[in-house]
Amino acid sequence: MWSDGKILRSAARMMRAKAPIQFRLAAATLFVAALTLSTMGLFAWRVVQDAKRQFVTNTAVHVILVNSRSLGEQELPRHVQWQDRQRIQQILDQSLSDAGARAWNVYQINFGITDSEGRADWVESVDPGAASLLGLAQVRDDTAYTTSSTASRLILYVPVVRQTQGGYESDQRIPMALSRVEPISRHAPLMTLSSAWNADSPNGRPLFVSYDTYRNILERAFGQPFAGVIRALERGQDFGIEPVASVAVYIPHLTDVDQVARILTAHHYNVAYALGAFQQLSSTWRTAARMAFGFILVTVVATYLGPWLAFRSDLRRSRKDLGILRHFGFSAQEVARIYHMKFRGMFLTCAGSMALYTLVAGTFMFRLPWYACAVLASVSTACVGLLSMVLARAARKTAALQLPHLLRLSNEME
């Protein structure tokens, strides 16, 4: 007994044996289209992933730097002072307590300190608990953090500052050993927020130390306890230094950053933050993203138009064959299935190899997470599947044409 499936399969096999060059061309265009689109998808995803990492997961965008305060129209902006951190923290606690924003000081020493490497260092520090601003888990007291040092230990020669009538003098230096030197990432939030911290020139380089070490240095330089130095500074006594370089406000949630910046600006603080720049960009970005999306869509359609037209032309050329099959006694549905079987295997191969390619290339070449590869693999398989379905429908419609149409039309083409 013949089973229907077997009959149609053997008929399809016979038809496949007479596949013309057009059909092979169509198959080739399909493979190229699928390969192009998979690669394009992988590439686009990679780009989005990178952009995300740069702007969203980067802690720098969570930080607002406050450098100065402008009180009146005429007055020059005043540099942030010792009391400003507390004031800023109070403002934020009152106006936006939900945001959980934290204000930290970034400290500096305004004069360069020479070290055992023979270089001048601009010593800086952050408040305890603000190690993350430097991209560190903790800041150790015995360690110097710098972007450029090959030494394993470092001695700072701290000048002893003496006040004279004309200003400040120093003829004595106290060596201070830091037993470890560790690198600091150029991508640490503070480093990306201000170019000053990244400046590394023959004149000097930024060198970060712990808050305690920083205090220690100031105590040695001025020969009095740190509390005394601060009190004197609060009284307005001029030591020739401005210990607070800026106030860094850390905002846990990105969505709050803008509002925090607005509140601080309303309180006359001058702010700088990465997210602001990002948002100015982002409207341009959104347009670009929309255009890119449209472009990808057009490309998808255009890329699949090739194989679609190629298969359509094969179908048109096959009209007479479909007609002859009908003449032999196959029903229109059977004829459509026979034609479908002719290309089904090829579509399956294409979908399978594209899925495999997307998974492998996505994981190993584009280094995308597995779910991204899985999503793209399913999308490219779906595209091939969709084309196969549309083609099967076209074949059904063609096979159901009246016999004289099928037989005559193709006669004219020959």
Added chain:
Amino acid sequence: MIVLQDLRKRYGGREILSGITVTLETGRVYAIAGPSGSGKTTLLQILAGYEHPTSGAVQVSNTLRLEYAPQDFLLFSTLTVWHHMRLKAAARRLQERWEERAHRLLADLGIANHCRARVGMLSGGERRRLQLAIALLPPSDVLLLDEPTSNLDAMASEQVWETLAREGAGKTMVICSHAPIPSQFEPVRWQLRGGVLDVE
């Protein structure tokens, strides 16, 4: 029994068949002659259900199994003779014994030695006989044969008529042919002229 009632067919402005009313009795042979372009093929196509009449009706019981061997070749030039027999057997869901029968038909028609040849390599006469073999392979009640002996020499024609006499016994046959149909078929002879059928 097949009944044609006032059958008309026009192509564009030209009326090819203009009111044909006949009844085809079961088991009889009908020989339709007529000048070239008179509409013989058109009439067979309508009987086979490949073309629709412009007006009038064809009453064919749908229990009747029709086989149609057209004047034009409806064959796949890249497939072999045997492929065609297999396709026909598949389309008509023939049982296992069909192969034997197919071989005998090809042998009777004198093309058994071309079994493995591609149809594109066959001569016109060989294709003609293959087309007949395909129509004769499955069991049927009605045979519609358009020019079954064109492209054939006298000897091959003789083979065809003999095969038809044997295979067509008891079947209703409608044969269009410019060549005379042997009288052993005892055909009803019709002339198609000016769009109407005249009994000779």
